[in-house]
Amino acid sequence: MLGKFLTLGLGLSVVASSLLAAPEKTKLKIGFIALTDCAPIVIAKEKGFFKEEGLDVDVAKEGGGWPGIQQKVISGEYDFSHALAGMPIAATLGINGEANLQALLSLDYNGNAITFGNKIIGEMEKYGLKKEERPVTAESLKKYIDEKHKIEGNKYQPLNFGMVHPVSTHNYELRYWMAASGIKPDEDTTIKPFPPPTMPQNLIAGNIDGYCVGEPWNTRIVEKNAGSALVTNYDIWNNNPEKVLQARADFIDKNPETTKAVMRAILKAQMWLDESWENREEAIKFLAQDNYVKAPVDVLRKSMSGTFLYNPGTDSKNPMFNTFANYYAAYPFYSHGMWFITQMYRWGQLEKPVDMKATIEKVYRPDLFETVAKEVGYELPPSAWKKDGVDEYNKFLDGKVWDPNKAVDYIYSFEVTAPKVSKEELMKVNNWKVETKQPSYVCPYGPAGCADEKFVTKK
Template sequence: MKKISTMSFSRRDVLKTTATAALITAMRSAFPSGAFASTGAPEVRGAKLGYIALTDAAPLVIAKEKGLFEKHGLPDVDVAKQASWGATRDNLVLGGEANGIDGAHILSPLPFLMQTGKVTQNNQPVPMSILARLNYDSQGISVAKEYAETGVGLDASKLKAVFAAKKAAGKEIKAAMTFPGGTHDLWLRYWLAAGGIDPDKDVSTIVVPPPQMVANMKVGNMDVFCVGEPWNEQLVNQGIGFTACTTGEIWKGHPEKAFAMRTDWIEKNPNATKALLMAIMEAQQWCDRMENKDEMAAILGKRQWFNVPPVDVLGRLKGDINYGNGRTEKATNLYMKFWAGGVSYPFQSHDAWFITENIRWGKFAPNTDIKSLVGKVNREDVWRAAAKDLGVASADIPSSTSRGKETFFDGKIFDPENPSAYLDSLSIKAAT
């Protein structure tokens, strides 16, 4: 894989005022796992960051709420809600200097689609950099209540006959996801295809922003959707549908959202970039602690963040899953992970899978140089530099850019060193 040069950083000046020192002492007490390590003074006082109302945006929200951006010398960070992933993309294209945003909580494949101009106006490439992974697991695939009697769960094949009959009767089967080529699109497609349902031929995939999923299913605009929390939980709490499976059941410990920024912003502000990362990493550590989940749900539920009842957030944060079809599970390991086990580190092997799946469904050409593209966008070297300055234990810093082979619920295996073999093993796909 292409070697990426390591950025060089100097030490930050010691903070001088008594008030600031008191703040730092308080923050150290609240976040004992991360030492207040410093780098060169940030070039700017803040940045404009975007987020979608999804539980996996929590590290950005908590970093803002808990004063972690200020702690690392960035008092003017703006964390702004985006209406959709399309709006996130458009505002990243604009950039903060043009009233857009500099970085975002983002679907992990989206920076690669932007880097190559696949989803931008006039196919204009926008150089992007992934700096951290924000979470693992805890997305969901939910189904309209009318399909409850099929018994559909992790095995999507139970929908095949009923979908075929409905389609033969002249009705459209609508499967909703949040952005073409994004994580939710890929989880939905994988689940359908594993059950023998072709997502390009047997159903119509539609795009719906995450906060609008429940309302659209309530009025019958879709048969199935894939989205992150808290929207699957809210669907169940409102009695509108049920969860067939969580995405952790499809691929246990799967990567989900990323923190990414415009590459030109990083190049202009290397110290500020690392300060942002350090704040977000500390927030991930806070989010990962089970004793913080109740407070986290209350914060995310606030009007200015998600504007939802905290109960819609809390259950699945703790691994308590009411699937809504009579099945309930308590204290599962399917809760959202934010830090322990290398979650924050952006494994390049994971990005290789996202690109390979987008080759599978025709978003990228079959001859795409996966390693080269990953090397341009994935800046795991910056993550390592930030982790070192933050005082992250060496045992918590992965020694390799690859997590190795990954195994899915249907027995398929992805070897990042041989993506072609993985593609060859798949019977339903657009790519040849």
């Protein structure tokens, strides 16, 4: 259907594509991590969308985790990469490598979960955990930690948790979930980075009590009956940004037509992924291959096909666990990017005041995205700035509202927060105002990744 969709004037036909300016560089290398949300890059390769754009792309699986991805983008070994939404921001601010990297598009919404081992779940159940509830809060974990403090006193041993990178969505989601129940992540726990595929083995070995990671590395533990996925990041923040496509700013400037060609191919793949659950099933078979995620089809199906395996033996309906194109999931909202800067301040990763608006406008590229979106028929939201936490499918676990115009207040509004920069210092360099506009919940591309088929619109 997507080919027909594009040919009928809602995007580009192959003939129309040939009328675009030729890419400056056609032989490219794009790095990715073995996670299901690398799917848009894999599908762009396997379904021929890169080839349609005149590109010869080597899609390379990175074995060195997110630090390896980042180093190879900065060095130029990778022309583009799958990236955590916070990574290009952090690199541009000098806290994760040092280079002006840019986020060209969002690859997906949601896709992560917090998974705990059976031992700690057993302790939490003594304090009221009901792991079948949705969403599960960290209240029982807080009670367990408080009791542990009383028993151990000055010899308290923090609980150990894993995430994938210090500026990852996973780190911020795990902290957000804990802190919403009064847990102080840097005092009550230790949180350390591990490459995603190593999470299950570290949990089973007892090196960590739990972790936050993308799929299929939560399902792996649940299927082994070694733990449960207590909460997804959709449960923490409905339709939150997860991964982006990143590249060096100087590469983009030097190769604008190549950049747009890559973006068109990946955007077509994202639309294809949300067009039908049948397409998702085909995607699962590609992802299962050794050169991609290298996981059993049945494991990948647990999250990619509209369900999610929270607990052993029980598939729960979760159609939005992976959303690639619907509800503007591909659009790089400035406001989404700025949220990550607030978390860098909240958790003490930034030690100098910066203009958050100027920073995110240097890193995120909705301007370039809008050009490409019009070429392939991707629907655009009314603004690059919006509030989160105010709409039916856009809420936070704790009921907070994220308004970019109140970004500084937001950082200091939490009961648990640990910034190293004063509110007054940040206020001095953040005197701007933006106009926010709320997009309606829409699913223009198909039922996959959509809350309900009533939202699916066919053009």
